[in-house]
Amino acid sequence: MTFQNIKGTFDILPDAYTDEGGTRVAPSAEWRYVEDTVRDVMSRYNLDEIRTPILEPTELVARGVGESTDIVQKEMFAFKRGDTNYVLRPEVTAPVVRAFLQHHLEQRGGVQKLFYIGPCFRAEQPQKGRYRQFHQFGVEIMGTDDARADAETIAIMTAVYDALGISDTSLRINTLGRPDRREEYIDAFQDYLEPYADELSETSRRRLERNPLRVLDTKLEHEQAILQDAPKLIDFVSDESRAHYDRVKGLLADLDVPYEEDPYLVRGLDYYTETTFELESEALGAQSALAGGGRYDRLAEVLGSDEPVPAVGFAAGMERLFLALDAADVTLPGARQADVFIAALGEEAERWVFRTTQELRDAGLHVALDLKGRSLKAQMKEANRQNADYTLIIGGNELEAEEATVKDMKSGEQAAVPFKSLVEFLKEERSVEAV
Numbered sequence: 001m002t003f004q005n006i007k008g009t010f011d012i013l014p015d016a017y018t019d020e021g022g023t024r025v026a027p028s029a030e031w032r033y034v035e036d037t038v039r040d041v042m043s044r045y046n047l048d049e050i051r052t053p054i055l056e057p058t059e060l061v062a063r064g065v066g067e068s069t070d071i072v073q074k075e076m077f078a079f080k081r082g083d084t085n086y087v088l089r090p091e092v093t094a095p096v097v098r099a100f101l102q103h104h105l106e107q108r109g110g111v112q113k114l115f116y117i118g119p120c121f122r123a124e125q126p127q128k129g130r131y132r133q134f135h136q137f138g139v140e141i142m143g144t145d146d147a148r149a150d151a152e153t154i155a156i157m158t159a160v161y162d163a164l165g166i167s168d169t170s171l172r173i174n175t176l177g178r179p180d181r182r183e184e185y186i187d188a189f190q191d192y193l194e195p196y197a198d199e200l201s202e203t204s205r206r207r208l209e210r211n212p213l214r215v216l217d218t219k220l221e222h223e224q225a226i227l228q229d230a231p232k233l234i235d236f237v238s239d240e241s242r243a244h245y246d247r248v249k250g251l252l253a254d255l256d257v258p259y260e261e262d263p264y265l266v267r268g269l270d271y272y273t274e275t276t277f278e279l280e281s282e283a284l285g286a287q288s289a290l291a292g293g294g295r296y297d298r299l300a301e302v303l304g305s306d307e308p309v310p311a312v313g314f315a316a317g318m319e320r321l322f323l324a325l326d327a328a329d330v331t332l333p334g335a336r337q338a339d340v341f342i343a344a345l346g347e348e349a350e351r352w353v354f355r356t357t358q359e360l361r362d363a364g365l366h367v368a369l370d371l372k373g374r375s376l377k378a379q380m381k382e383a384n385r386q387n388a389d390y391t392l393i394i395g396g397n398e399l400e401a402e403e404a405t406v407k408d409m410k411s412g413e414q415a416a417v418p419f420k421s422l423v424e425f426l427k428e429e430r431s432v433e434a435v
């Protein structure tokens, strides 16, 4: 019996493959390309990378994500060892805020603009676009309550999808205002739902008690119908909050970032304030959320800070991004192909090839060779499989003449190239005919 990966996790292999659920898993070179693109966008927007541990104290997540959330209630991979409670991080905002406070990043001066890429873990029911180990990239802009930070966060998020050629996205935005006005909203919301109490699902009834705003997240059609005329947050927020929201909308318009207002878009917890947003792709079906985020001006205090640290950020799922790339038929560059494959015939040639391979690699070439002592025919087949531009054939005659037989794999033409001009020849990608 051999081992299988854990359900809800997946391997990223040199080649693409289809998983049990029928989803294409992109090869490692495409993951790298996407990660490089994310890093490139982040650098254009002047963000610095932050890397925090996969393991965090469970209490950080319980507080930072919120006791009443599904994540903390039922999706944490948490365990105890000795006296410490560990959790595999289910998201990265709380860890980033922890690191910010622990290392006093505010002392670097100015606004801290941070991004991350890495794995997250949630014990969810695995399905297409929903995994137990998945990957997020995201941004946290910390230390400012300026509306430009909200607009810039949203612009960074959409810039990643634009840079990758994913255009069928839709951005929804809303404002939650500040927590001091939310009680009033929640009262009105609960009053509104009272007559429908019997029609609500078990889940929504539970949420109504613990975390009322989350009722608005329902996916059930009959509940969505009930909610159609529910009170809107925007009618309860303060004038300052409304002005902040108007500024964000104006800035998005200035940047030509299209958006739709969704008065019922929410995040369930108190430390979320003001702007909230979500990016979706129709093409993704049930798991349509590509990325989401918002302002969280109260989180630092929830995590023990004496001072408020106004901040805004987003988190995006890499697996969903790949689904959107597939849906948009975007082809990404694959792995770098070998410049040259060196076939060796006989023991002496093998030694020469092994040594010369190193020299060519030191010169920056991508060189492949046989490590199994196979026949020339098998080596030529391997050269084809590796898609090398050239194959060098080295046997006794070549060693004696100090010239390599070079085959141009595209044209099939062959020529003799002196050993001493090999690097030059291969680096300049000369055609064999020109020798």
Ligand code: AMP
Binding pocket: 091, 122, 124, 129, 130, 131, 132, 134, 135, 136, 289, 290, 291, 292, 315, 316, 317, 318, 319, 320
């Ligand atoms: P959240 O932290 O729940 O707001 O999630 C942010 C983004 O991460 C979502 O929009 C998804 O793209 C992605 N995501 C969240 N949970 C999962 C999961 N279990 N599997 C894959 N992607 C996920």
